[in-house]
Amino acid sequence: MITGKNIILALFFVVLFSSSGNGQIFDFSKPDPYKKVFVETDDFDVSYLQILEDALDKIETDTLKFTVLNDLAYYWHTRNLTTALGFTEKGLKLTNEKNNGLWHGRFQITQGAILLRQEKLDTAEVILLEAAKKVEETDFAFLNTQLGYVYERRGQLGRAADYALKTFRLGEKLNDKKALGIAYSDLSNLFWKQGKYEEGLEYGLKSLSFFEELGLNDLDYDFTLYIVGNNYLSLKQYDKAMEYYERSIEIGEHYGFYNNLSDVYISLVDLYAFLNQLNKAEEAGKNAIKYAYLLDNAFMLMRSYLSVGELQSDNGNYPGAIENIQKSIEVATPNFGDGFFLSKAYNSLGKAYAKNEQYQEAYKAFSEYDSLNRIVFTAEADQRISRLQTEFEVAQKENTIQLQETKLLQQKTSQNLISLIASLLLLFLLVLFISFRNNRKKNKRLRKQNKEKEFLLKEIHHRVKNNLEVVSSLLALQTAQVKDPNVVSAMKESQNRVYSMSIIHQRLYQSNHLSTIEMKDYFFNLGTHILDSFGEEERIKINYKMAELHLDVDTAVPLGLIVNELLTNSLKYAFPNERQGVITIDLSRKSAENIQLLVKDNGIGQTRDGPIKGTGFGKKLIELLTKQLDGTRQVIHTPGTQYLFEFKVHKAV
Structure with missing residues (x-):
């Protein structure tokens, strides 16, 4: 007999398991009632976790219950780790009671994924290795990814890459495109961390192609969009980076x-x-x-x-x-x-x-x-990842060749003539392939050597910059112990000279140009620092009347020291009694071999034969640096003071 209570319950099931708005996650009229999320359907919204949780008590089949409970645990770990761990522990207890070792191992993989994100890396590693003894071969792609994350989080990038390679080999063996997508995604992330952005981008885009071929918009696809965006950002392709970040956010907000x-x-x-x-x-x-x-x-x-x-x-x-x-x-x-x-x-x-x-x-x-x-x-981690990258590429080529040979054998059994033509074509392709591979190896070796030299040069500039900052710090510490204002002033000027040189090396290792410096940006940073060191940001303004101009290091360093001395002199002597003022810096190229530097202020000026203020060291330093650059100097005593220099320089690359 159908009662009111039964009708209400039936309506509840219709709402719960209907196709409207939930992508038909459950249809108990079918032998396999659960359409696995992100595999068989993704036509649902952020409410899908509540749908899975509500369905748990109504599921009677152990395997189905384990599947839904494990999905609940794993996808809750994208929203709240504590809640996710609660569902995992429920699954572990239930599989123990049912004496189901396979599903107990699968819940341990999910448990490891949650624990490693809770910074319990050692515990996660132990649990994941224990799970490896229980689960099937098809589960190892997910398992290897979690173990890779453990080592990545520890900074052991080489070992993390080993597990990405294991996932890749498993994907090739099982023809599992999802596993291949995950392997490429993991390696893309590792390349990004190592600063190998072009390789990281290449592998990230390969990963996305596998996910898109399968029509997956799941957590791993969303993460790979983010990694591709990171590589584009590091390559300064900002529009492309924004495109992939926006796609990632759209998926992340839709599914939580x-x-x-x-x-x-x-x-x-x-x-x-x-x-x-x-x-x-x-x-x-x-x-x-x-x-x-x-x-x-x-x-x-x-x-x-x-x-x-x-x-x-x-x-x-x-x-x-x-x-x-x-x-x-x-x-x-x-x-x-x-x-x-x-x-x-x-x-x-x-x-x-x-x-x-x-x-x-x-x-x-x-x-x-x-x-x-x-x-x-470490050098070991870099070599290990480079070796693994080579193994990835070789494995791909071997798989391609093996596939071609299989097709040729099938054709040979059906028609001898086609087999002969195919064999000749294969031989021709093999010659081309060997030639292409040899050229590629040469080019790859040259690119690697160039990258190594570039890395070493950047590292040298980085170290020089760090050492100069240490010198500056030591001068600051020494200054703090001195009470004589003249000595303090001299020490502060020395700090500014050191800083003017350290900016050069900082710009070199941070930019794509290792041999030249962009002078406008350099002068801007130098001027800002000097104003800040004197505490004159509000009273004195600096105008940079110059276009972008790249100069070699041997020219940029002396020019920086000259401008440093002139700015310091103006701040010390040109604007007494809290007088407001403006200093102008103008650097321009007059010809292929000549540049002109103008530094002027609108201060009180100085007489042509007036006494030298201070120790006179700055003036002597400017004279020596001008000679070093094979230049000339002219002082113009207008209202304020103007220094006009002309130098011969090498043309910047």
């Missing part, structure tokens, strides 16, 4: 992938900063922190605070930057396993301290950075 959303918004902080859209960068930082808190993930929270701190540092808010970067490091301590991002945090903290003239703290932070950096970016 909070971990990926936090990742993307962290990267958007950098992208908007590069585009000088500071309000959007700040908003992205807030979103990154919001999703990290929702996820209850210390790793995401640490990186979110770091991105906000770096943004503040780049915009001159050094106290705020120090506060947020310190928060980032505090979140990461003591169980944080990722040396890559922790080294980034200490490097950024050191820069913020240095810019805030807290040189002792800066030195300590840079020391921590160097220690962590040596652990993560």
Whole structure:
């Protein structure tokens, strides 16, 4: 007999399992009632987790219940790790009671994925290795990915790449395109971390092609969009980076992938900063922190605070930057396993301290950075990943050749003539392939040598810059012990001279041009620093009346020292009694071999034969540097003072 209560219950099931709005996740009229999320259907919204949870108590088949419960646990780990762990522990208990070793192992893989994101890397590794003894071969792609993440988080990038290769080989063996997509995605991420952005982009796009061929919009596809965006951002292709980040956000917001959303918004902080859209960068930082808190993930929270701190540092808010970067490091301590991002945090903290003239703290932070950096970016890890990349490519080629040979054998059994023609064609292709492979190896070797030389040169400039900052810090420490104002002034001028040289090396290792310096940007940073060191940002303004101009290092360093001395003299003597003033710097190329430098102020000026103020060391230094550059100097005593130089220089590349 159909009662009112039965009708209500029936209506409940119709609503729960109907196709309307939920992509027919459940249809109990079929032998296989569950359309697995992100595999057989993705036509649903963020409510799908509640649908799965509501269905649990109505499912009687063990295998189906295990499948739904495991999906619940895994996809909850994209929103809240604590909730996800609760479902996992329920699954582990249930499979123990049912004595089902296979599904117990699968729940252990999900448990490992959650624990490693809770910074419990050792426990996650033990559980994942135990699960490997229980699960089937088809489960190893997911298992290997989680083990790879464990080693990646520890900074062991070489071992992480080993597991990506295992996943790749498994995908080839089983013809599992999802596994191949995951392998390429993992390697793309590792290349990005190692600064190999072109390789990272290539492998990321290959990964996306596999996911798109399968029609998947799942968590791994969303993460790969973010990784591709990162590689485009590092290659300074900002429009492409924005395109992939927006696609990732669209998927993440639709399905509630909070971990990926936090990742993307962290990267958007950098992208908007590069585009000088500071309000959007700040908003992205807030979103990154919001999703990290929702996820209850210390790793995401640490990186979110770091991105906000770096943004503040780049915009001159050094106290705020120090506060947020310190928060980032505090979140990461003591169980944080990722040396890559922790080294980034200490490097950024050191820069913020240095810019805030807290040189002792800066030195300590840079020391921590160097220690962590040596652990993560080892020559062994670089060689290991390069070797694995070669194995990936060789495996692809071997698979292609094997497939061609199989087709030829099939044709040979059906028609001898076609077999003969195909064999001749194969031989011709083989000759071309060998020729192409040899040329590719040569080109690859040359590219590798160029990259190694470029890396070494950047590393040299980086070290020189760091050493000059140490010298500057030592001078600052010594200055703090001196009470004589004349000595203090001399020490501060020495610090500015050292800083003018350190900017050169900083610009060299941060730019794509290792042999030239863009002078307008360089003078702007130098002038800002000098005004800041004298505390004259409000009273004195500097105009940079010059277009972009690239000069070689041997010319840029003396020019920087000359401008440093002239700016210092103007600030000390040209504007007494709190007088407002303007200083103008104009550098222009007059011919292929000649440049002209004009530095002038509208101060009180000086008489032609007036007494020399100060020690006279600055004047002597300017004369020596002018001779070094084979130049001439002219002093014009107008209202204010003008210094006009002409130099012979080599043409910048």
